[in-house]
Amino acid sequence: MSDPIEDAFNSLHKGNLLAAKDARIRQLEERLEGIREAGDALWYCVRHAQRVSAEELLEAIEEWREARNHG
Numbered sequence: 001m002s003d004p005i006e007d008a009f010n011s012l013h014k015g016n017l018l019a020a021k022d023a024r025i026r027q028l029e030e031r032l033e034g035i036r037e038a039g040d041a042l043w044y045c046v047r048h049a050q051r052v053s054a055e056e057l058l059e060a061i062e063e064w065r066e067a068r069n070h071g
Contacts, residue, residue, distance in 0.1 A: 031067075034067040035064075035067045035068055037067070038060070038063045038064040038066070038067040038068070039064060039067075041060045041063060041064070042060045042061060042063075042064045044060070045057045045060045
């Protein structure tokens with residue numbers, strides 16, 4: 001025979017796990033978007049190397065590093 005209280009706790013636990021997974025997925029998607037944007041900026045500097053200053057390139061590299069390491 002199934003215990004309704006235990007079933008309720010199990011259901012709540014599963015709901016919490018799903019909520020935590022959804023939150024982690026959102027966090028990773030945001031981090032991915034930051035890395036993508038930083039990579040695009042870095043790629044722009046590489047593609048337009050003749051027109052981009054050294055400071056712009058260094059800034060793009062630093063933004064990419066920050067996004068990669070810390071999201």
